[in-house]
Amino acid sequence: MPSFSRRALMKLSLLAASPLVVPAIASGGPALSSKTVLVIGAGISGLAAARMLHTAGYRVTVIEGRDRVGGRIWTNRSWKEVPVDLGASWIHGVDGNPVAALSRQFGIETVVYDVENPTSNQVYDANGRALGSQESEQLAQLYEQASKLLAQKVQGAASQLSAQEAMQQVLAGLGETAAQKATVLELFSRQMEDGLAADPQDIAAWGLNEGSAFDGHEVVFPNGYGQLVDRLAAGLDIRLKHRVTRIQHGVSGVRVHTTEGELAGDIAIVTLPLGVLKEGGVEFSPALPVAKRGAIERLGMGVYNKAVFLFPHVFWGEAAVISQLNTDKGLWANWYPLNHYAKKPVLCALHGGIPARLLEGMSNQEIQDDAMAHLRQIFGSSIPLPTGLHVTRWHADPFARGSYSFPQVGARPTDRRDLASPVNATLLFAGEATHPDYSGTVHGALLSGWREARRVLGEPV
Template sequence: MQEAIIVIGAGMAGLAAATALREAGKSVRILEGRNRIGGRTYTDDSLGATVDLGAAWIHGPIGNPLTPLAHRFQVQMGETYFDDESGTSVQVFDAQGRPLDAKEYVQGMLIYEAAMEHIAASVLYAPAPNARSLADLYAGGLPGENELTPTQRAGFDYSAQIRAQFVDAADVTENDWRLTREYLHLPGGDLYLYGGGYKRIVDGLAADLPIELETTVTQIEYDVGGARVTTNRGTVLCDKVIVTVPLGVLKARKIQFTPALPTPKQQAIARLGMGNYDKIVLKFPHRFWPQAPQRFQYLNESGICSAWLNVAHYKDVPVLINYHAGSRAQFVNRLRDEAYLDRALDVLRLMFKCDVPAPVAMVRTNWENDPFALGSYSFQKVGCEVEDRQRLAASIDNRLFFAGEATHPHY
């Protein structure tokens, strides 16, 4: 008799797992709590442009399994140059809205990256009680930071504070700098999915898969005989279960496991961090900013309304996306629409020195308070151990399996 396998979650990990199982001739069903598929890949087409509210880039397309899928499902992609040495891909403004030399600014960013690569290459792991945050590391000084011009210093500081916050979706006081060398970067730059978005990949993978939406799993019982999955719609019996829910859901214990998960796995779940990375998408009646730059950066002490993506660079639509991460994302998420817009439009006026109309549409994310995510993505929190992601990924008795971005040690 053929094994019955249940996959919990119809995000990228769940769809990929189910696809592999189907291709291997296995019997598989996907249970998804949301009323849609995709999980933290969620494409919005309501503004006349493809905007991914979750994952939006392919970072390192060479050797990346997402790249052939994007080509297969005809996703339009364009490069985003986060470290363009020419400085032509970004416009940078100081707190008064005065433009800075972008080439010199990017030099400062690259000096920071070189300093961190040098440090990561020489890190020796210490026991968890001796873990130190990025903020602790900065306090001791970084190589090269004392020979910077003021503009280079601005780029250096932006990378050290705001950009580092985007990488892990967490504050520099939370990131464990010892584990930075565990992250690997595939080559090829960064591709922004501006035409069709991740939705085309998600829909393509899901086309022939049995998916049950609005089916929320609350308990998994497992033993040598099989597994029993309890949902809001009833109970499902199966031979094996693959759990692909986000780390935030596991940390909140939204699913009860019987017997309880092994202690090393529970400890790994507790130690790993779940970060916050949110977007505010603004569509205007017309474009009042230059089309050529891919990004705009407004340097202010608070870091609010600092990072902007120019969607008009990729497609001729008057859309800007404002990004925040870590505690800045939490702060912005507490602002009412009117309060946020007051800040954002003031910043845009400072940068572009023109009348800025009210947006005709706005879309905001709040992944931390999404009950099926409870955060944006995982990060190496102070106190983590290098093996924690492998512990999270470890299967139990060849019966219960775990997958998803939090289970991968390098990407």
């Protein structure tokens, strides 16, 4: 069966990422600059920028609205001996990946959890019947054929052509049955929802060729992704529960207004998620340049949510990914057994796009009841009820307003660079949405933070 992993989508572009140099992380030295830098946001991009500047001897203050660091990296430790990553989970490709290198530098344990290997995935039909190997292989071959044609079609596609329209045009030219084409279109929707956290009708077709991917295994953190941000944050001046409301900026410096007072500095690095910028809850004075405002408006903010269940025992076998076709409203289409590395009977359902938004409108009890109905269809009525449940609602989160960015219909290839461009050399921007090659990833966010720190240091970016 085709892979629904985020890295599989990234590889549609056929671009391989080059190995990257990771700066050494050390404690701050003596103040080598009289400048004060305010970093807005304590996600990984903000922490990466702050850590590099702190190490270089700058006076740095990180301003964060939440009561924790990490942003969309969030390890929940409320279940005994079972850390659960409710935000980012994977390092997508370890070869040359700066997040993998940084994790090794910090001595943080990772384990391989590849989801691209079709032999380790099990697919069920709408009635809960497991697809045989021959049936799965035929479907995988058809999907691969359509994907290759799609990759060619979207090159130079008009900004208003959606990914769904492009795939429909590809399928129209194939001599397959209507049922086969419908299944391929469903699989494509799944990949878009998983890879870009959006519905294919909202994704710009040209954007499927945006960016690149790292090779190597995909890995996860058995003790939580949060270890990485905790190490980056150690020793920094971080003001938690300081929600930013207004940013004044000019050639002479910046003033940041928060719910807990004002802070002044020479430079501000804004790492707010695209969803927060789109909502407009933070006022910029003077207003941001037209090109930057246009980029914020045109780029999309996807929604990707998890429902993580703790069970008394494992009942789902050895598959790395469990998928079901033609599920109601796209819910419960993909399950990821976390017991492979968590050593506890944990099962995680991932939802992107429309299904993710549907999940946010349900109560935890409704989510549990609906999920159990689907699992019983596959594994039988005797399976146990869960003993624990975590549900994310990233779109409702006022400090995120979504999960990660995507190239929305109408967006331009230059939008990410416009979003990243500095204003008056005193107002800088970082975050996954600003990276032209690695948007929507932790490594993209990390690299963007380092990029802006280097800009402050006067180094080439």
